[in-house]
Amino acid sequence: MDHAGEPGSGLRVRPGPGLPQGLLVPEGDLVERFSRSSGPGGQSVNTTDSRVEVVLDLTRTSALSDDQRRRAVERVGAVLSVTASEQRSQLRNRTAARQRLADRLREALAPPPVTRVPTKPTRGSKRRRLEAKSRRGRTKQLRGRVTGE
Numbered sequence: 001m002d003h004a005g006e007p008g009s010g011l012r013v014r015p016g017p018g019l020p021q022g023l024l025v026p027e028g029d030l031v032e033r034f035s036r037s038s039g040p041g042g043q044s045v046n047t048t049d050s051r052v053e054v055v056l057d058l059t060r061t062s063a064l065s066d067d068q069r070r071r072a073v074e075r076v077g078a079v080l081s082v083t084a085s086e087q088r089s090q091l092r093n094r095t096a097a098r099q100r101l102a103d104r105l106r107e108a109l110a111p112p113p114v115t116r117v118p119t120k121p122t123r124g125s126k127r128r129r130l131e132a133k134s135r136r137g138r139t140k141q142l143r144g145r146v147t148g149e
Contacts, residue, residue: 011056013102017110018068025063025105031055032094037085051085052093054101064109072108080104 011025037051058069059078072080082104084097121129 011098011102011105013106013109016106018071019106019109023063023105023109025056025061029056029061029063030098030101031057032097034090037088037093048088048090050088050090050093051083052090052097053081053083054094054097056080056101056105068109071111072105075108076104080108 010027011030013019013023013025015022031054033053033055034049035051035053036049057079058064058072058076061069064072080101082097082100084093084100086096087093
């Protein structure tokens with residue numbers, strides 16, 4: 001079971017590119033705000049604060065190294081904020097918001113993809129291409145008008 005979204009245990013980010021051991025963001029670095037959800041919920045929708053917003057200030061968190069902090073701030077900005085209001089339960093929305101925050105943080109910390117270095121065609125591929133062109137040319141040449149001899 002993945003514990004990334006469990007409230008009270010900090011934010012656990014699963015291992016991924018750039019995070020071989022994963023990451024644990026302390027609970028104190030996260031700010032949670034609750035408000036009334038505008039989504040489904042029946043009679044109790046206007047009385048419970050089921051919408052959850054989880055905010056992480058990337059410039060102040062103690063969980064990131066300087067390189068990770070620089071990369072994350074360049075990609076998503078200084079503050080990472082995620083909301084969830086799909087569920088009627090505040091606890092489920094807290095779990096969903098924390099999971100989304102962990103996913104966004106993992107994406108922000110992933111190293112950039114390696115740029116492709118274009119290579120020159122090999123001698124054999126050039127020869128094969130030219131032979132195919134000349135074969136095609138001969139085929140088309142044979143399609144000319146038939147002369148009556």
